[in-house]
Amino acid sequence: MSFLSAQDMGQAAKSARTVVISGVPDGVLSNDVMSDILVIHFQKAKNNGGDVEEVKYPTTEQGVAYITFEDPGVAESVLQKNEHRLEDRRLPRYYPLKVSPYCENVFSSVTAVLDMSVFRDKFVLEDLIQELKKKNTALRFGSLQPNGHIPVQGSFPAIKWLRDFLLLKAKSLSEDKKEESKSHQRPKKRLQKRRLTREVNDFVRDAEGEKQEVVLDTDIYLYMKHFFFKELLTNTDVVISNITDGDITTLHLQRGRSRRDAGQVLRVKEKIENQSVRLLKSLRKERIDLERCTRDKKKCRSVCESVKSRYPDVLVIPYDTHIDVIGSSSTVFKFTQEVNKKIQSLFQNR
Incomplete structure (x- = not known):
């Protein structure tokens, strides 16, 4: 099992310095001018900005740009600003922007709980976890529990890599135990034969x-x-x-x-x-909070359903406390903006 390559680690580091911008006005100005306006906006201190290393605009998605900063701390700061308004004398009006963390997958964070107890006989779990932290810096580990469980958070590819790696480790330990038991136990021939036949059949089917x-x-x-x-x-x-x-x-x-x-x-x-x-x-995911809809969650969900008819490629997943919206960056941005306006209007007219 190979660990992340230097190229992968470099890409991961760049991803930490990059943000996704949705809501960029298309067709208003030339692409070069719009890129300059974006750079100016995200370099300003009032926008929590800093030195920009690279701008990607236009992209394959309408109204979407990618901004890479020289310092990952600036990317985090930009994400913390509640509202970004793109303003410039060359624009006919201001445009609200949605700034999201960049990642190789649809979501910036995936959470899983690992059962590390299987490794207790062969490893000191704390040492194994420290080794994993060094090998894959894209993962964030929580506190190791007495039962061997530990929460871990990271991008989906990183979590999948960790899962596959630990499965191979566990399989290797299992095979070692089988080899050790052969020299200490007398196998029951009939049971052994049935097990061998089943394993061979499983292997043939998988092959x-x-x-x-x-x-x-x-x-x-x-x-x-x-x-x-x-x-x-x-x-x-x-x-x-x-x-x-x-x-x-x-x-x-x-x-x-x-x-x-x-x-x-x-x-x-x-x-x-x-x-x-x-x-x-x-794909990107956006969350619509239903806290303001405490008494009228049903109406808020109805608003989502009515707007969805104009966005056939959007997936809406309702929960008790929120609604998840999944689709392309530009579509999700437009969808959530329209829904939020309708919900706001709904409560203003009451």
Whole structure:
């Protein structure tokens, strides 16, 4: 299992200095002039800004720009400012901007709880965690609990890397224990034969592609399930089950009753992985807080549903305390802006 390369670490460091800007007015001025205006805005002290290293505008998404600062502390400071208004004498009016953290995936943070107790016999857990912290600085670990559980937070790719690495570690330890037990125990031949037969059959099925596993960010999974699963599973006999553990969802793929095509499970897995990579690069999530809708949460959800009819590519996920909105940066920005205005108007007219 390889750790993050120097190039990956460099990219991660740059990501920490980069923010995503939504709401940039398209077509008002030339792209070069708009880039200059963005630089001026994000260099001003009143906007919590600082020295800008790079501006990417225009991008593949309408109204979206990427600003990279020389100092990661400036990026954090810019994100903490409640309101950004793009103003310049060359603009016909001011434009509100939405500033979000940049990440390689849809969300800046994924949280998981790891059970490290399996490693107690072979490692000092505190030492193992310190080693992981050094190898992958994109991860943030909480306090190690007496039962061996520890919360960890980071980008989805970093969490997935950690999961895969620890699974390989656990598998290696399990194989070591099996080897040790062989020299101390007399195996029951019948039970051993059945177990060996089952393991061989499982290996053959996996080699043929009958069983596969895919790990996804939970919200990426929900978006894919809503918009893409029907297309991905067309003309296939693949059964998908899922296990969701907070921000992580594991898909288990296996072949159905048909015996005609042994490789279709593997092909569906590759399609899901390829689609998830595309979505990780393009999607963003915004949260609409329902605290102000204490007595009228139903009306606020109705406002979301009415606005959604004009944004077919947006996924709206309602919860008791908030509503998550997932889509492209520009679309999510426009959607949440419209919803917030309607909710504000709803309470002003009461």
